Amino acid sequence: MRTTQPKARHRRRRLGLTIGIPLATATAVGMSYGGTFGVFGEDARPKAAAATTGPAWAREVADGFASVNALGQKGTYGGRDGAIVTVKTLADLEKYATAPQPYVIVVAGTITMNPKGKEIKVASDKTIVGAGTSGHIVGGGFFLGQGVHNVIIRNLTIRDSYAGTWNDKDHDWDAIQMDGAHHVWIDHNNLRNMADGLIDSRKDTTYVTVSWNQLKNDNKAFGIGWTDHVTADITIHHNWFHETEQRNPSTDNVAHAHLYNNFLQDDPDSSITSSYGNYARGGTKMVLENSYFEGMNNPVIKDGTAALVQRGNVFVDTTGRNESGGTAFDPTTYYRYTLDATADVPSKVKSGAGPRPAIGMTATTPSAAAATTLTVAKDGSGTYKTVQAAVDAVPVGNPSRVVISVKPGTYRELVNVPANKPHVTIQGAGASRKDTVIVYGNAAGTRKPDGSGTYGTPGSATVAVRSDDSQLRNLSVSNDFNEAANQSLEGHQAVALLTAADKIVLDGVIVTGDQDTLEMETAAPDKPGRVYVTNSYVVGNVDFIFGRATAVIDQSVITLKKRWNGTSAGYIAAPSTPAGRKGILINRSTVNGDVAAASFQLGRNWHPGGDKTVDPQVTVRNSTLSAAIKSTPWSDMGGFSWKDDRFAEYMNTGPGAGPKSTDRPHLTDSQAASQEVSDYLGDWTP
Secondary structure, three states, X not given: OOOOOOOOOOOOOOOOOOOOOOOOOHHHHHOOOOOOOOOOOOOOOOEOOOOOOOOHHHHOOOOHHHHOEEOOEEOOOOXXXXXXXXXXXXXXXXXXXXXXXXXXXXXXXXXXXXXXOOEEEOOOOEEEEEOOOOOEEEOOEEEEOOOOXXXXXXXXXXXXXXXXXXXXXXXXXXXXXXXXXXXXXEEOOEEEOOOOEEEEEEOOOEEEEEEXXXXXXXXEEEEEEOOOOXXXXXXXXXXXXXXXXXXXXXXXXXXXXXXXXXXXXXXXXXXXXXXXXXXXXXXXXXXXXXXXXXXXXXXXXXXXXXEEEXXXXXXEOOEOOEOOEOOOOOHHHOOOOOOOOHHHHHHHHHHHOOOOXXXXXXXXXXXXXXXXXXXXXXXXXOXXXXXXXXXXXXXXXXXOOEXXXXXXXXXXXXXXXXXXXXOEEEEEOOOXXXXXXXXXXXXXXXXXXXXXXXXXXXXXXXXXXXXXXXXXXXEEEEEOOOOHHHOOOOOOOOOOEEEEOOOEEXXXXXXXXXXXXXXXEOOOOOOOOEEEEEOOEEEEOEEEEEEOOEEEEEOOEEXXXXXXXXXXXXXXXXXXXXXXXXXXXXXXXXXXOOOOOOOEEEEEOOOHHHOOOEOOEEEEEOOEEOOOEOOOOEEOEOOEOHHHOEEEEEOOEOOOOOOOEOOEOEXXXXXXXXXXXXXXXXXXOO
16 A cells, blocks of 8 residues: 555654553443354364354354445355364465355464465455454455455454554555455454554455454554545444554545444544544545544545535544535445444444454354253242252263353352352343342351351352353342441451352353452462453452452453442452462453542552462553542552562553553553453463
């Protein structure tokens, strides 16, 4: 891509600039990702996937112009009529992507291009999809040449071909380049930090839909044109253009360009400054609807020959040119679509764009096998009246998924899923996570009924999950221990949910307590324990996300709660991470709550029993922090200095965020590149 564009105010660039996936808002809590979870084998494995029997994500088809019947192609459905293959190597990815047969290609891990800048030449009738959030293409991308058609690229992170020159004229290394292709759907990807463009749609490429992508940290984001013909049709909706200097997009000689519900954001005082936003050039006819522009220079521009119709857009802290004029077209002539309210666009796009955890899962593991379902209903309409009775009925060593479906109601009981019963899902059957509640009120200092002593902190848990590959979904877990009424009791720690196993998923749950709400441990100090929390709420006030497990709190809401006496003070996280392991990652989440400003800290370092060998870690990144967070967000604990352990932030926003200082460490861009969700979860894709 080599065209002259309007100049930026300045061009500052940090080498190796990388950013993670976007911050979430409370809107993320209302989302449900569904789908099945799986683990992939070591080699690529074909699986039959006929259109009527394959997993739902493999049958999904494009909207917008990519859905239009034209040029002999009936919409865009990729490789749905072919086999599903799971790939982990460059050789396998290239083998199936270039094959003449249709394939659904699931990228299950990080694949590094060799040589750097390599763009795999994708053939027609392909779906290339990341396995949850684990599918990364590093140092290169994909090329769709003349006549290539019916291609879907979804749910991938394509990143880091950047060669050290900001406005690079020598390395035409794009994430996705299309020259004369048609019927292409680019959806739910994270594209960033490439040597040239993130997306180039060139040389009469047409019938393209680009939806729900993050385009981030790049000089040239999305260029369209490189042709004298005015024939291309393209739909661009619900994308997050964040910290991209130019081509957001630049649209040259496009017959029908429909842009709607996009979020264009330029952060103040960052190392990248926008040159312009949406640009209509040449013979382009553009319809621009209900998009949100924040902090952009020259947010909407057109040249003298283009037509650009604006309606319903919002501009916040923008400067420079904002133009429209001429007659364009009616998109409903070509396809149906529904506009989101412009005011909702930032939250919807930030929480919804980019790779989704449940897209690209295969159906070949115990998680995805036909599950046994046990029904719990306190009114007697189920097989069991208590959750624990259903857990007791799960056979020891069960080889496949058992779903305990709990009908709406409040279940005052203690639930323990023992280590010898893996693959258990406890799932609320109501419409809301609030409909099904498991609650109890033990504290660490509560005496056991048999007189054998007190429960201790882990023993106080309302729900304890000690079995690998187990899940909680769509319900609430609470510890309602009354601190005010038990001031004479020693030991007020009161756990709502304890996990002490590996590969635990908490999806769509509310976990509520005061002190020590969510304890995440491992089965033993030398064993792994990974926990993935998504689409959830965690509520508490003191050390309420804690333990030695490797835990990711992703796209969730952390709600700060006042103490029993009405005061505002506390700490969110208290990790006791073993040396050499990852600790707690709070990612794309929101911290809020009805507490006083500057009253809470993000965390403190827990060395259990004075253990000098542990190396506590918390990273809070790409999240929104309320004013409740102190400007010195980390604290010592038990005589150990937090500065000797691992505490950091990266790219947070909101009134509680703050600049880098000796009391507030920030990750560098290169450090952040190794602290993403996939780095914490390793070979596990929840």
